[in-house]
Amino acid sequence: MSPRWRRALVLVAAMLAVGLTASLGRWQLHRADEKLARQAAVAERDALPILGNEALHCDAQADALLVNRRVVLRGQWLPQRTWLLDNRAMGGRAGFYVITAMQLEGPGPCAAQLLLVQRGWVPRNAQDRAQIPPFLTPVGPVQLVGRVLPELSRSYSLGADMASLAASSPRIVQNIDFAAVTALLGKAVTVAPTVVLQLQPETSASGQAFPPDASGFPLRRDWPAPASDVGKHHAYAAQWFALAALITGLYVWFQLLSPLRRRTR
Numbered sequence: 001m002s003p004r005w006r007r008a009l010v011l012v013a014a015m016l017a018v019g020l021t022a023s024l025g026r027w028q029l030h031r032a033d034e035k036l037a038r039q040a041a042v043a044e045r046d047a048l049p050i051l052g053n054e055a056l057h058c059d060a061q062a063d064a065l066l067v068n069r070r071v072v073l074r075g076q077w078l079p080q081r082t083w084l085l086d087n088r089a090m091g092g093r094a095g096f097y098v099i100t101a102m103q104l105e106g107p108g109p110c111a112a113q114l115l116l117v118q119r120g121w122v123p124r125n126a127q128d129r130a131q132i133p134p135f136l137t138p139v140g141p142v143q144l145v146g147r148v149l150p151e152l153s154r155s156y157s158l159g160a161d162m163a164s165l166a167a168s169s170p171r172i173v174q175n176i177d178f179a180a181v182t183a184l185l186g187k188a189v190t191v192a193p194t195v196v197l198q199l200q201p202e203t204s205a206s207g208q209a210f211p212p213d214a215s216g217f218p219l220r221r222d223w224p225a226p227a228s229d230v231g232k233h234h235a236y237a238a239q240w241f242a243l244a245a246l247i248t249g250l251y252v253w254f255q256l257l258s259p260l261r262r263r264t265r
Contacts, residue, residue, distance in 0.1 A: 007255065014251040018244045025240035032233035039227035042068045042147075050145075054108035056115075060193040066148045071196060073115070073144055074205065075102040079137045081114065081185075082170035087155055088121060090220055095123040097153050098135060098219060099176060104192070105141070113192045114185075116176070117144070118152055120198060120219025132170055134216035141205040146196040152176055197223060 001009075045068040052072055057063050081101035088097040098121070101114040125131040154175050182191050199221060203209055212218060 010251070010255060014247055014255075017247045021240045021244040021247065025237040025244065028233045028237035028240065032227075032230045032237070035227045035230055035233070038068075039225055042226060045069050052108075053104055053106070053110065056104075056108060056110045056192065056194055058110040058113055058190075058192045058194070063148070063192075063194040064150070066194070067150050069148050070199075071146050071148060073102065073104065073146065073196065074141065075104040075115070075143075076141055077102055077137050077139075078114065079170075082137070083176060084122075084132065084170055084172045085153055085155070085176070086172050086174050088153060090121040090222055093123050094126075095121050096133070096172065097121055098170075099152060100137060101191075102142075102144075110192050110194075113190045115192045116152060116181070116195045117146065118149065118195065118197045120221045122217045122219060130172070132172070135219055136210070136213035136216050138202060138204075138210050142202040143205060143207070144196075144198050144202040145200045146198045149195045149197050152195050199223075 048069060050070045050072055051066065053074055055066065055069075055071065056073075078101045083099045084096035085099060086096060088095060098119045100117055100119050102117050104110045104113055104115055106112070120135075122133040122135050125133065152175075178191065178193065182189075185191065201209065201219075
C-alpha cells in the first residue's frame with residue numbers, strides 16, 4: 001500500500017472513530033436528559049390530587065394520560081397470580097421484583113378486572129437461586145397507595161419465558177408481557193392495561209395496617225427515582241468525549257505534526 005493510501009485510510013478510520021465516540025457521548029447525555037424529564041414529570045404529578053378506582057378507564061390510550069399519577073386502589077390480591085421478576089437488585093443485593101394481580105373492586109370501568117401491581121422487592125437465596133422467598137400477601141379486601149407506570153420493570157432477556165406463567169404460581173420470570181399474560185389467563189379473565197407501582201404497605205379496607213409476618217421477608221419499596229443514576233450517564237458521556245479528543249489528538253500528532261517536524265529538521 002502506498003503512503004498516500006495509508007494516510008487516507010488512517011484519516012477515514014480516525015474520522016469514523018471520532019464520530020462514533022462523539023455520538024455515544026451525545027447519546028449518554030440524551031439518556032440523562034430523558035431521565036431528568038421523567039423525574040420532573042413525576043414531581044409535577046405528585047402534586048396533583050390522588051385518584052381512586054373510578055379514575056381508571058381500563059383503556060390503554062386513556063390510561064396513558066394517568067402515567068405518574070398517584071392512586072389509592074381497593075381490591076383483593078390474587079396470590080395464585082404472582083410472578084417474580086428475576087435479576088432485579090436493590091440496595092446492592094440481588095433479588096426479585098414481586099408482581100401480583102389485584103382484582104379491582106367497583107365502582108368504575110375497571111371493576112372486577114385484574115390489575116398487575118409491582119408490589120416490592122425480596123432478596124434472592126444465594127445458596128439456591130431457584131428458591132421462592134417467602135413474603136406476605138394479605139387475604140381479603142385491601143387498599144394500596146401507588147403510582148401509575150408506563151410499564152412494568154423490564155430487563156434484558158435472551159428470549160421469551162412467558163410459558164412459565166401457565167405453571168403454578170409464584171413463578172420466576174425475566175419479564176412480563178401483557179399479550180402473553182392475557183392469552184395464558186384465558187378470555188374469561190380481563191387484564192387491565194394499566195400497571196401500578198406500590199409505594200407503601202397495603203392496609204385493610206378500613207385503613208388498618210397488617211401485622212408483620214415473621215415467617216417471610218417484608219417487601220422493600222426503595223424504588224429508585226428516574227434520575228437517580230443521571231451522574232452515571234454524565235460520567236459515561238465524559239469518557240466517550242475524552243476518547244474522541246484523544247483519538248483526534250493522536251491523529252494530529254502522528255499524522256500532521258510529527259511528519260512536519262521531521263521535514264523541517
